[in-house]
Amino acid sequence: MMPDAWPGEIRTAAVVGLGLVGGSLARDLAARGVRVLGCDRDAGAVAAALREEVLAGVLDDTLAAAAEADLVVLAVPVREVPRLAAAAVRQAVRARLVMDVASTKAAVVNAVEAAGLGATFVGAHPLAGGHRSGWAASRADLFRGARVFVCPTPSATADAVALALAVWAALGSVPETIDAAEHDRLLAWTSHLPQLLATAFGLTLADAAIPHHELGPGGRDVARLAGSSPDMWTGIAATNADNLVPALEAMERRLRMLREVALRRDEAALERAFREAAAWHAAG
Amino acid sequence: MMPDAWPGEIRTAAVVGLGLVGGSLARDLAARGVRVLGCDRDAGAVAAALREEVLAGVLDDTLAAAAEADLVVLAVPVREVPRLAAAAVRQAVRARLVMDVASTKAAVVNAVEAAGLGATFVGAHPLAGGHRSGWAASRADLFRGARVFVCPTPSATADAVALALAVWAALGSVPETIDAAEHDRLLAWTSHLPQLLATAFGLTLADAAIPHHELGPGGRDVARLAGSSPDMWTGIAATNADNLVPALEAMERRLRMLREVALRRDEAALERAFREAAAWHAAG
Numbered sequence: 150m151m152p153d154a155w156p157g158e159i160r161t162a163a164v165v166g167l168g169l170v171g172g173s174l175a176r177d178l179a180a181r182g183v184r185v186l187g188c189d190r191d192a193g194a195v196a197a198a199l200r201e202e203v204l205a206g207v208l209d210d211t212l213a214a215a216a217e218a219d220l221v222v223l224a225v226p227v228r229e230v231p232r233l234a235a236a237a238v239r240q241a242v243r244a245r246l247v248m249d250v251a252s253t254k255a256a257v258v259n260a261v262e263a264a265g266l267g268a269t270f271v272g273a274h275p276l277a278g279g280h281r282s283g284w285a286a287s288r289a290d291l292f293r294g295a296r297v298f299v300c301p302t303p304s305a306t307a308d309a310v311a312l313a314l315a316v317w318a319a320l321g322s323v324p325e326t327i328d329a330a331e332h333d334r335l336l337a338w339t340s341h342l343p344q345l346l347a348t349a350f351g352l353t354l355a356d357a358a359i360p361h362h363e364l365g366p367g368g369r370d371v372a373r374l375a376g377s378s379p380d381m382w383t384g385i386a387a388t389n390a391d392n393l394v395p396a397l398e399a400m401e402r403r404l405r406m407l408r409e410v411a412l413r414r415d416e417a418a419l420e421r422a423f424r425e426a427a428a429w430h431a432a433g
Numbered sequence: 434m435m436p437d438a439w440p441g442e443i444r445t446a447a448v449v450g451l452g453l454v455g456g457s458l459a460r461d462l463a464a465r466g467v468r469v470l471g472c473d474r475d476a477g478a479v480a481a482a483l484r485e486e487v488l489a490g491v492l493d494d495t496l497a498a499a500a501e502a503d504l505v506v507l508a509v510p511v512r513e514v515p516r517l518a519a520a521a522v523r524q525a526v527r528a529r530l531v532m533d534v535a536s537t538k539a540a541v542v543n544a545v546e547a548a549g550l551g552a553t554f555v556g557a558h559p560l561a562g563g564h565r566s567g568w569a570a571s572r573a574d575l576f577r578g579a580r581v582f583v584c585p586t587p588s589a590t591a592d593a594v595a596l597a598l599a600v601w602a603a604l605g606s607v608p609e610t611i612d613a614a615e616h617d618r619l620l621a622w623t624s625h626l627p628q629l630l631a632t633a634f635g636l637t638l639a640d641a642a643i644p645h646h647e648l649g650p651g652g653r654d655v656a657r658l659a660g661s662s663p664d665m666w667t668g669i670a671a672t673n674a675d676n677l678v679p680a681l682e683a684m685e686r687r688l689r690m691l692r693e694v695a696l697r698r699d700e701a702a703l704e705r706a707f708r709e710a711a712a713w714h715a716a717g
Contacts, residue, residue: 276649280714296649338638339647343655345695346630349687351710354622356683362717363623365560365580367661370654371627376714377651379707386703390695397692399640401685403633408681411629411674416512419670423663426635430564430660433646 152293152321155181156312163187163208163218163241165233167194170250170275171224172203172287177320178220179203180289186214194284215240220248220316227251227384231260238266246312248273252340252381254300254329256388267302271313272329274298274336275322280376293321298336300329337392341385342400344374345393348382351375436577436605439465440596447471447492447502447525449517451478454534454559455508456487456571461604462504463487464573470498478568499524504532504600511535511668515544522550530596532557536620536665538584538613540672551586555597556613558582558620559606566662577605582620584613621676625669626684628658629677632666635659 160183164175167189175185175198188208189195198204208214212233215221221241223233230249234257238247247270249257254272261270277295279286297317301310310326317324327335350372354361364372386393410418444467448459451473459469459482472492473479482488492498496517499505505525507517514533518541522531531554533541538556545554561579563570581601585594594610601608611619634656638645648656670677694702 279650335643335647338641338643339652340649342637343634343648343652345688345691346634346655347651348707348710349684349691350627350630351713352687352706353626353680353684355709355713356687357622357680359619359622360716361714363619364627365624366563367631367658368623368627370657371630372714373654374651375710377707377711379704379711382707383700383704386691386695387698387700390698394692394696396637396641397688397695400633400637401688401692403636403640404629404681404685404688407629407633407670408678408685411670411681412678414671414674416667416671420663420667422636423632423661423666425639426632426659427661427663429635429639430645430656432644 153315153318155183155319156315158245159183159219159316161186161218162220162222163212163215164222164224165208165212165237166224167191167198167284167287168224169278169282169286169291171222172198172284173277173289173291174222174224174250175203176287176289177292181319186218189284191284197284212236212240215244216242218244220244220246223247223249225251226381227253227256227388230257234261234270235264235266238270241269244269246271246309246316248313250275252278252336252385253389254298254332258300258302258329262302262304267304268306269309270302271305271309272300272302273313273317274300274332275317277322280374282378282381290321292317295322297322297324298332299324299326300332301326333389334392337389337396341389341393342396344377344382345386345397346400347372347374437599437602439467439603440599442529443467443503443596443600445470445502446504446506447496447499448506448508449492449496449521450508451475451482451568451571452508453562453566453570453575455506456482456568457561457573457575458506458508458534459487460571460573461576465603470502473568475568481568496520496524499528500526502528504528504530507531507533509535510665511537511540511672514541518545518554519548519550522554525553528553530555530593530600532597534559536562536624536669537673538582538616542584542586542613546586546588551588552590553593554586555589555593556584556586557597557601558584558616559601561606564658564660566665574605576601579606581606581608582616583608583610584616585610617673618676621673621680625673625677626680628661628666629670629681630684631656631658
């Protein structure tokens with residue numbers, strides 16, 4: 150799919166956080182001729198982004214330079230977004246759109262709305278992460294073909310929402326609007342549960358003193374997410390605990406069931422379970 | 434790594450089962466000039482293997498033609514191996530080596546030994562499976578670079594063991610001998626546990642009416658093994674339940690711990706868990 154044309158009214162962007170998602174976004178914006186100002190708590194990331202001419206300038210802690218931006222993107226862990234969003238919306242006097250890209254959306258959208266800063270704020274969550282993180286993992290075209298959830302605040306203007314959709318489409322991704330609470334319920338099962346499974350699997354093998362290199366190809370697939378950013382995932386698990394806990398309980402019930410039928414060597418029940426899971430997988 | 438030279442004393446091989454592993458092995462043997470006789474419960478697989486000139490001839494249900502073979506490989510689900518092994522060892526009057534390739538080893542090795550048929554029998558388990566199965570998934574060079582566990586019966590001759598190691602090395606794989614019981618204990622954690630996690634994850638999402646296509650890249654990694662062969666895995670879980678049950682219990686304890694700290698929104702404990710799992714992953 151060819152990306153849509155870049156929305157020409159966005160000439161200057163401020164990107165707060167130059168990790169995997171923020172850094173990749175900064176690369177894509179710069180490649181489209183946008184003047185990108187950025188910052189990161191890692192000074193090395195800022196220096197690299199300047200050296201690679203992805204950044205045209207630096208934002209200081211006050212985000213004062215965000216006043217020049219038509220678009221502000223907050224690409225920081227979810228726990229830091231609400232505080233930063235308030236500062237960004239206040240500083241970004243000319244911006245028509247302020248977005249975050251964190252993996253849970255209700256906490257952010259509710260906080261911005263409650264602060265009365267919702268008009269230009271649209272939450273976004275591109276499904277283009279991975280277990281690698283930081284500027285070094287960022288790359289051009291990370292979002293091409295990726296699904297992007299777009300969660301407007303209740304008071305977001307139609308202009309801000311349309312611009313958010315246009316920006317993501319111009320990066321080659323596939324944006325869809327979804328209510329923030331519904332997003333968090335869905336992602337608890339499709340993203341946060343598998344992350345916690347991989348983490349629990351890693352902890353279980355560590356407890357048993359079995360190193361990662363003992364895994365075969367299948368086990369490595371299951372374990373891959375165990376390498377994800379602890380900082381980012383602490384925020385996700387904490388802000389989406391209400392949805393995550395029932396998903397974990399459901400998973401624990403299924404594991405217990407499998408353990409019980411294995412203990413009984415109930416081959417009919419085992420085969421039924423493997424068949425049901427394979428049918429779910431094959432249905433796509 | 435270059436494969437070792439093919440052991441020239443093996444001119445005719447009988448391969449029982451032409452699925453992913455048996456079919457790939459038949460391809461590799463035929464490519465080395467070995468005359469391969471084979472059979473499969475799927476007549477279409479046999480026809481395809483004959484048409485592709487992988488098989489030079491067909492084995493009937495009595496395995497009578499195995500009398501011509503220097504090497505017999507049983508590439509069938511683990512539950513079928515003990516019965517077939519007895520028939521194969523009795524028929525294979527000139528074979529210096531009879532191997533199976535199933536994913537649990539103690540049940541097979543113990544059954545063959547108890548039947549007094551251990552002299553020429555060596556169990557093998559190549560870590561080169563995957564979630565695809567059947568002749569259609571088989572391919573040349575599947576075993577190149579793969580780790581292969583080799584589990585001799587207690588009464589296997591040194592000649593049979595050396596020949597098993599030579600065969601796998603000639604296919605480009607990395608064989609290592611290991612006691613069958615120790616193999617099963619290790620694989621319960623490194624292979625069977627992640628399979629049951631993927632299966633339980635698939636069942637959990639199916640229960641929640643969430644289709645596979647809702648998963649992002651990370652969730653798809655965790656779910657991949659849910660598509661594995663139900664028949665094969667029923668046999669593995671049933672024959673290795675003694676080792677699998679403690680691994681599942683340990684995993685359930687870690688999941689419950691993560692759920693409890695998420696419920697309390699204990700960010701310090703969450704972050705510690707994510708860090709420990711990431712450290713295990715990074716240690717390799």
